[in-house]
Amino acid sequence: AQSVSQHNHHVILSEAASLELGCNYSYGGTVNLFWYVQYPGQHLQLLLKYFSGDPLVKGIKGFEAEFIKSKFSFNLRKPSVQWSDTAEYFCAVFSPSGGSYIPTFGRGTSLIVHP
Amino acid sequence: DAGVIQSPRHEVTEMGQEVTLRCKPISGHNSLFWYRQTMMRGLELLIYFNNNVPIDDSGMPEDRFSAKMPNASFSTLKIQPSEPRDSAVYFCASSLVGQVAAYNEQFFGPGTRLTVL
Numbered sequence: 001a002q003s004v005s006q007h008n009h010h011v012i013l014s015e016a017a018s019l020e021l022g023c024n025y026s027y028g029g030t031v032n033l034f035w036y037v038q039y040p041g042q043h044l045q046l047l048l049k050y051f052s053g054d055p056l057v058k059g060i061k062g063f064e065a066e067f068i069k070s071k072f073s074f075n076l077r078k079p080s081v082q083w084s085d086t087a088e089y090f091c092a093v094f095s096p097s098g099g100s101y102i103p104t105f106g107r108g109t110s111l112i113v114h115p
Numbered sequence: 116d117a118g119v120i121q122s123p124r125h126e127v128t129e130m131g132q133e134v135t136l137r138c139k140p141i142s143g144h145n146s147l148f149w150y151r152q153t154m155m156r157g158l159e160l161l162i163y164f165n166n167n168v169p170i171d172d173s174g175m176p177e178d179r180f181s182a183k184m185p186n187a188s189f190s191t192l193k194i195q196p197s198e199p200r201d202s203a204v205y206f207c208a209s210s211l212v213g214q215v216a217a218y219n220e221q222f223f224g225p226g227t228r229l230t231v232l
Binding site: 032034036042043044045046049090092094097101102103104105106107108 | 148150157158160163171206208212219220221222223224225226
Protein backbone atom coordinates (compact mmCIF):
# COMPACT_ATOMS: atom_id res chain seq x y z
CA ALA A 1 0.00 0.00 0.00
CA GLN A 2 1.08 3.53 -0.72
CA SER A 3 2.36 5.60 2.17
CA VAL A 4 3.03 9.31 2.37
CA SER A 5 5.34 10.78 4.99
CA GLN A 6 5.41 14.37 6.06
CA HIS A 7 8.34 14.63 8.39
CA ASN A 8 7.60 18.02 9.87
CA HIS A 9 4.50 17.87 12.02
CA HIS A 10 4.75 21.39 13.39
CA VAL A 11 6.69 24.31 11.97
CA ILE A 12 6.91 27.76 13.49
CA LEU A 13 8.43 30.61 11.50
CA SER A 14 8.64 34.36 11.53
CA GLU A 15 7.35 36.38 8.61
CA ALA A 16 9.78 36.60 5.68
CA ALA A 17 11.49 33.34 6.64
CA SER A 18 11.86 30.66 3.99
CA LEU A 19 9.79 27.51 4.14
CA GLU A 20 10.40 23.96 3.06
CA LEU A 21 8.04 21.13 3.98
CA GLY A 22 9.07 17.59 3.25
CA CYS A 23 6.94 14.94 1.58
CA ASN A 24 8.05 11.42 0.69
CA TYR A 25 6.00 8.63 -0.80
CA SER A 26 6.59 4.94 -1.22
CA TYR A 27 5.19 3.91 -4.63
CA GLY A 28 7.85 3.59 -7.33
CA GLY A 29 5.68 3.87 -10.43
CA THR A 30 3.72 6.70 -12.00
CA VAL A 31 2.06 8.94 -9.47
CA ASN A 32 0.15 12.19 -9.41
CA LEU A 33 1.29 14.51 -6.63
CA PHE A 34 -0.54 17.29 -4.83
CA TRP A 35 -0.18 19.78 -2.03
CA TYR A 36 -3.33 20.99 -0.31
CA VAL A 37 -3.72 23.72 2.27
CA GLN A 38 -6.33 23.94 5.02
CA TYR A 39 -6.70 27.37 6.61
CA PRO A 40 -8.13 27.42 10.14
CA GLY A 41 -11.76 26.38 10.12
CA GLN A 42 -11.86 25.85 6.37
CA HIS A 43 -11.80 22.94 3.97
CA LEU A 44 -8.83 21.71 1.98
CA GLN A 45 -7.87 23.69 -1.10
CA LEU A 46 -5.40 22.80 -3.83
CA LEU A 47 -2.05 24.61 -3.72
CA LEU A 48 -0.34 22.89 -6.63
CA LYS A 49 -0.12 19.62 -8.49
CA TYR A 50 2.30 17.58 -10.57
CA PHE A 51 1.32 15.11 -13.26
CA SER A 52 4.27 15.14 -15.66
CA GLY A 53 6.78 17.43 -17.36
CA ASP A 54 8.83 20.07 -15.55
CA PRO A 55 9.51 18.69 -12.07
CA LEU A 56 9.45 22.19 -10.59
CA VAL A 57 5.84 23.14 -10.17
CA LYS A 58 4.57 26.58 -9.30
CA GLY A 59 1.31 27.00 -7.44
CA ILE A 60 -0.77 29.73 -5.97
CA LYS A 61 0.37 32.33 -3.41
CA GLY A 62 4.05 31.96 -4.27
CA PHE A 63 4.34 28.29 -3.39
CA GLU A 64 6.33 25.83 -5.45
CA ALA A 65 7.26 22.19 -5.18
CA GLU A 66 9.93 20.03 -6.72
CA PHE A 67 9.39 16.45 -7.76
CA ILE A 68 12.55 14.36 -7.36
CA LYS A 69 11.73 10.91 -8.65
CA SER A 70 14.95 9.30 -7.41
CA LYS A 71 14.20 10.42 -3.88
CA PHE A 72 10.43 9.77 -4.02
CA SER A 73 10.00 13.31 -2.78
CA PHE A 74 7.76 16.27 -3.50
CA ASN A 75 8.83 19.02 -1.13
CA LEU A 76 6.92 22.26 -0.82
CA ARG A 77 8.76 25.58 -0.70
CA LYS A 78 8.12 29.27 -0.34
CA PRO A 79 10.93 31.83 -0.24
CA SER A 80 9.23 34.25 2.13
CA VAL A 81 6.24 33.29 4.27
CA GLN A 82 3.49 35.60 5.45
CA TRP A 83 1.31 35.53 8.53
CA SER A 84 -1.59 34.55 6.26
CA ASP A 85 0.21 31.31 5.38
CA THR A 86 -0.61 29.96 8.83
CA ALA A 87 -2.45 26.74 8.02
CA GLU A 88 -2.24 22.96 7.81
CA TYR A 89 -0.47 21.60 4.72
CA PHE A 90 -1.14 18.17 3.26
CA CYS A 91 0.82 16.25 0.71
CA ALA A 92 -1.22 13.77 -1.34
CA VAL A 93 -0.31 11.07 -3.80
CA PHE A 94 -2.55 9.36 -6.31
CA SER A 95 -1.23 5.98 -7.29
CA PRO A 96 -2.74 3.16 -9.32
CA SER A 97 -4.61 0.40 -7.58
CA GLY A 98 -6.98 -2.10 -9.09
CA GLY A 99 -7.47 -0.27 -12.36
CA SER A 100 -8.06 3.09 -10.75
CA TYR A 101 -6.12 5.73 -8.86
CA ILE A 102 -6.24 5.84 -5.07
CA PRO A 103 -5.49 8.97 -3.05
CA THR A 104 -3.26 8.79 -0.01
CA PHE A 105 -2.72 11.83 2.19
CA GLY A 106 0.12 12.57 4.56
CA ARG A 107 -0.61 13.38 8.20
CA GLY A 108 -0.21 17.07 7.55
CA THR A 109 2.15 19.79 8.73
CA SER A 110 0.91 22.59 10.92
CA LEU A 111 2.57 25.88 10.01
CA ILE A 112 2.40 28.88 12.31
CA VAL A 113 3.83 32.15 11.06
CA HIS A 114 4.46 34.86 13.60
CA PRO A 115 4.06 38.46 12.41
CA ASP B 116 -20.68 26.31 -9.54
CA ALA B 117 -21.47 26.06 -5.84
CA GLY B 118 -18.72 23.56 -5.20
CA VAL B 119 -19.14 20.44 -3.13
CA ILE B 120 -22.04 20.78 -0.73
CA GLN B 121 -22.23 18.93 2.56
CA SER B 122 -24.95 18.80 5.16
CA PRO B 123 -25.31 19.19 7.99
CA ARG B 124 -22.30 21.36 8.85
CA HIS B 125 -22.48 20.42 12.49
CA GLU B 126 -24.10 17.42 14.11
CA VAL B 127 -24.28 16.62 17.80
CA THR B 128 -25.83 13.32 18.74
CA GLU B 129 -25.85 10.80 21.52
CA MET B 130 -24.12 7.47 21.50
CA GLY B 131 -26.22 4.80 19.85
CA GLN B 132 -28.08 7.13 17.52
CA GLU B 133 -27.99 6.89 13.75
CA VAL B 134 -26.17 9.65 11.92
CA THR B 135 -26.49 10.41 8.22
CA LEU B 136 -24.11 12.76 6.45
CA ARG B 137 -24.92 14.05 2.99
CA CYS B 138 -22.86 15.20 0.05
CA LYS B 139 -23.62 16.74 -3.31
CA PRO B 140 -20.59 16.62 -5.62
CA ILE B 141 -19.73 19.15 -8.29
CA SER B 142 -21.86 18.63 -11.37
CA GLY B 143 -20.02 16.60 -14.00
CA HIS B 144 -17.55 15.02 -11.62
CA ASN B 145 -17.44 11.24 -11.77
CA SER B 146 -15.62 10.38 -8.55
CA LEU B 147 -16.60 11.01 -4.96
CA PHE B 148 -14.57 10.50 -1.81
CA TRP B 149 -15.41 10.41 1.88
CA TYR B 150 -12.70 11.30 4.39
CA ARG B 151 -12.51 11.49 8.15
CA GLN B 152 -10.19 13.95 9.87
CA THR B 153 -9.10 13.69 13.50
CA MET B 154 -6.18 15.06 15.44
CA MET B 155 -4.94 11.57 16.22
CA ARG B 156 -5.16 9.99 12.77
CA GLY B 157 -5.07 12.91 10.37
CA LEU B 158 -7.03 12.65 7.13
CA GLU B 159 -8.23 9.13 6.38
CA LEU B 160 -9.89 7.98 3.19
CA LEU B 161 -13.01 6.01 4.11
CA ILE B 162 -14.47 5.12 0.72
CA TYR B 163 -14.59 6.35 -2.80
CA PHE B 164 -16.93 5.94 -5.75
CA ASN B 165 -16.30 6.01 -9.48
CA ASN B 166 -19.40 6.57 -11.60
CA ASN B 167 -21.55 5.87 -8.52
CA VAL B 168 -19.91 2.49 -7.91
CA PRO B 169 -17.91 1.91 -4.71
CA ILE B 170 -14.33 1.17 -5.72
CA ASP B 171 -12.47 0.97 -2.45
CA ASP B 172 -14.06 0.82 0.98
CA SER B 173 -11.09 -0.60 2.83
CA GLY B 174 -10.91 2.55 4.91
CA MET B 175 -14.37 2.14 6.38
CA PRO B 176 -13.68 1.46 10.05
CA GLU B 177 -16.30 -1.21 10.69
CA ASP B 178 -19.77 -2.42 9.86
CA ARG B 179 -21.34 0.50 11.64
CA PHE B 180 -20.30 2.67 8.71
CA SER B 181 -22.01 2.49 5.34
CA ALA B 182 -22.01 4.73 2.28
CA LYS B 183 -24.23 4.95 -0.75
CA MET B 184 -24.29 6.87 -3.97
CA PRO B 185 -27.70 6.32 -5.57
CA ASN B 186 -26.97 8.79 -8.38
CA ALA B 187 -24.27 11.08 -9.69
CA SER B 188 -25.40 14.04 -7.63
CA PHE B 189 -25.86 12.62 -4.17
CA SER B 190 -24.07 10.46 -1.61
CA THR B 191 -24.64 9.57 2.02
CA LEU B 192 -22.41 8.29 4.78
CA LYS B 193 -24.29 6.60 7.59
CA ILE B 194 -23.10 5.62 11.04
CA GLN B 195 -25.35 3.26 12.97
CA PRO B 196 -25.00 3.06 15.91
CA SER B 197 -22.73 6.02 16.54
CA GLU B 198 -20.03 6.00 19.21
CA PRO B 199 -18.01 8.79 20.86
CA ARG B 200 -14.88 7.69 18.99
CA ASP B 201 -16.65 8.56 15.73
CA SER B 202 -16.39 12.24 16.63
CA ALA B 203 -14.46 13.90 13.83
CA VAL B 204 -14.80 16.16 10.83
CA TYR B 205 -16.06 14.27 7.80
CA PHE B 206 -15.15 15.64 4.40
CA CYS B 207 -16.61 14.81 1.05
CA ALA B 208 -14.60 15.52 -2.10
CA SER B 209 -15.32 15.11 -5.76
CA SER B 210 -13.11 14.81 -8.79
CA LEU B 211 -13.16 14.28 -12.53
CA VAL B 212 -11.07 11.21 -13.20
CA GLY B 213 -10.00 10.62 -16.75
CA GLN B 214 -8.70 7.41 -18.22
CA VAL B 215 -5.13 8.54 -17.79
CA ALA B 216 -5.90 9.86 -14.33
CA ALA B 217 -4.91 13.30 -15.44
CA TYR B 218 -7.70 15.01 -13.57
CA ASN B 219 -7.26 13.76 -10.06
CA GLU B 220 -7.54 17.14 -8.41
CA GLN B 221 -10.11 16.81 -5.66
CA PHE B 222 -12.49 19.55 -4.64
CA PHE B 223 -13.42 19.37 -0.99
CA GLY B 224 -16.62 20.30 0.71
CA PRO B 225 -16.73 22.33 3.93
CA GLY B 226 -17.03 19.23 6.08
CA THR B 227 -19.44 18.03 8.74
CA ARG B 228 -18.24 18.32 12.31
CA LEU B 229 -19.71 15.34 14.16
CA THR B 230 -19.78 15.13 17.94
CA VAL B 231 -21.06 11.97 19.55
CA LEU B 232 -21.73 12.34 23.26
